Amino acid sequence: MWGNITLWALAAYISIFVLQCLRYRQWLWLIGAVLCWWIMADYSSLYLPGVLGSSHLANLYIPSLYITLSSPLALRKHNQSNSVYLSYLASSGWVMLAAFSVLLGLILMRYPNGISLYSLLSLLGLFFGQPIFYLGCQWLLMLLWYLNRDHIGAEKYKVSYEIGFLLMVLWFFGYVLCDLSGYV
Numbered sequence: 001m002w003g004n005i006t007l008w009a010l011a012a013y014i015s016i017f018v019l020q021c022l023r024y025r026q027w028l029w030l031i032g033a034v035l036c037w038w039i040m041a042d043y044s045s046l047y048l049p050g051v052l053g054s055s056h057l058a059n060l061y062i063p064s065l066y067i068t069l070s071s072p073l074a075l076r077k078h079n080q081s082n083s084v085y086l087s088y089l090a091s092s093g094w095v096m097l098a099a100f101s102v103l104l105g106l107i108l109m110r111y112p113n114g115i116s117l118y119s120l121l122s123l124l125g126l127f128f129g130q131p132i133f134y135l136g137c138q139w140l141l142m143l144l145w146y147l148n149r150d151h152i153g154a155e156k157y158k159v160s161y162e163i164g165f166l167l168m169v170l171w172f173f174g175y176v177l178c179d180l181s182g183y184v
Helices: 005-023 027-047 057-061 063-073 084-109 116-129 131-152 161-181
Strands: none
Touching: 005 027, 005 057, 005 063, 005 084, 005 131, 027 057, 027 063, 063 084, 063 131, 084 116, 084 131, 084 161, 116 131, 116 161, 131 161
8 A cells, every 4th residue: 555656645745744744733624634534525425425434545635625624723913923834825725626626617618518528527537536636736836936035036925826726727727638639
């Protein structure tokens, strides 16, 4: 089981998040992420019993969704942390979720026509079945924002959401295009 590189990447992602939450005392965010995972795992077991559930690894393939959905608990004004990592994690999570949602909406607008079914399956496969690519994109976006801050000398947590959004749409579209071409 632990010979799978995907599980190691997921373990690293979750461990860094937990350690940062503990270090900067982001208890609400950590508890919210765990509750989000637990509730979604419970409901998913109703739709696919024996495949999904709190005791199956498949629900751990989308930790970025749980962390992103629970991040508003940490972004309240009196509860903000000084962690650059957690700030960029929340921002990049919402930017990536917005990019994914826009591409999903565009595909669903054309759903019964053309190759929209294959595109839909590829995009959903990216989100639910390729955590290394998704988490790698998130870490790369966070790194780009961090380097941009240091290189330009911008404000402490100032990020370019528009450029990040367009970059994520481009990367996700590129993944779908490569998947449909047979290169993934």
